Amino acid sequence: MLPLERRRSLFDLRVLAAYLAGTTSGALLTALVAWVLSGFAEPLGPRLRAVLLLVGAALIWLCKHGPLAGYVTLPEARRQIPAEVFGGSIARGAYRFGFELGTGVRTYVPSAAPYILLLTVVLAHVTLASAVMVGLGFGLGRAVPLMVQLSAVRQLRAAPPFLRSTEAFASATATLLIIAGAFILV
Amino acid sequence: MSVSQTTRHSFSWVWLIPTALIALALLARAAPLVAAGIGLAAALSLSGSI
Numbered sequence: 001m002l003p004l005e006r007r008r009s010l011f012d013l014r015v016l017a018a019y020l021a022g023t024t025s026g027a028l029l030t031a032l033v034a035w036v037l038s039g040f041a042e043p044l045g046p047r048l049r050a051v052l053l054l055v056g057a058a059l060i061w062l063c064k065h066g067p068l069a070g071y072v073t074l075p076e077a078r079r080q081i082p083a084e085v086f087g088g089s090i091a092r093g094a095y096r097f098g099f100e101l102g103t104g105v106r107t108y109v110p111s112a113a114p115y116i117l118l119l120t121v122v123l124a125h126v127t128l129a130s131a132v133m134v135g136l137g138f139g140l141g142r143a144v145p146l147m148v149q150l151s152a153v154r155q156l157r158a159a160p161p162f163l164r165s166t167e168a169f170a171s172a173t174a175t176l177l178i179i180a181g182a183f184i185l186v
Numbered sequence: 187m188s189v190s191q192t193t194r195h196s197f198s199w200v201w202l203i204p205t206a207l208i209a210l211a212l213l214a215r216a217a218p219l220v221a222a223g224i225g226l227a228a229a230l231s232l233s234g235s236i
Contacts, residue, residue: 027225104232111231117224130221137204137222141229144200173201174231181208181224185217 012150018091019146022098024139030103031135034121038131041123050186053123057116057179064112065171076109102139113174114138120182130185200230 041049063072081100086093100106104114120126121134204227211219 027229031225109232111228113228113231117228120224126221127217129218133218133221134225137207137225137227138229139225141204141226142232144230145233148200170201170231170233174204174227177204177208177227178224181211181220181227184212184220 014091015094016143016146016150019094019098020139020143022095022100023102023142024136026099026102027104027139027142028102028132028135030105030118031121031131031138034118035126035128035131038122038125042125044123046125046186049123049125050183053119053182053186054179056119056123057112057175057182060115060119061112061175064115065168074109074115077106078108081107098143101142104138111171111174113171113178116175116178116182120178120185124182124185126185200233204230 044052059068060074062068063074081097085096085100104118109115117134117138121131126134204223207223207226208220211217211223
């Protein structure tokens with residue numbers, strides 16, 4: 001979305017802002033839909049919801065990264081977001097692209113973490129404020145790679161890698177963080 | 187060091203943010219902060235899939 005090596009301009013910041021607005025509004029939409037659906041889990045007690053959350057998270061992990069990966073396919077849109085979203089201005093395209101990414105349901109989902117996050121919102125009986133914060137956090141996180149790309153050209157003195165961001169590591173770390181957080185929220 | 191390497195290395199630091207956020211939220215017993223932290227963590231796990 002942003003060219004790699006050149007000085008950054010105000011236009012780049014506008015594109016980033018539009019993209020961030022898109023990812024957060026898309027993520028908020030999904031979080032609020034999940035929060036509304038969480039009403040169906042309300043009759044279940046907190047202990048049962050916690051057990052369901054743990055079992056569900058384990059199943060999701062096994063289906064995505066474990067031995068069930070070849071047998072059970074979790075629902076995901078198996079397509080890339082089409083380039084047509086950039087028809088018109090780049091800023092508007094960045095918003096639409098960000099929105100589709102932010103929803104989390106319009107493209108590939110290579111990690112188990114978003115599924116477990118959705119399960120958490122549905123089963124943990126979170127408040128509306130917490131659901132909104134989940135959406136904001138997810139939207140912000142979806143925009144982070146572009147923010148890093150924007151700042152990386154300025155900061156060529158890179159910090160040494162504190163943690164390796166391999167796919168398996170990223171998914172495992174996120175899953176553990178979400179499960180830990182879910183048990184605080186449930 | 188290429189720009190892409192710089193990006194990847196800088197990005198690995200980003201994992202500290204949700205971890206710290208959840209740790210802080212635990213200390214403050216603030217559920218919305220925990221919620222933001224887990225949302226951020228889930229999104230970061232998708233960072234390679236733009």
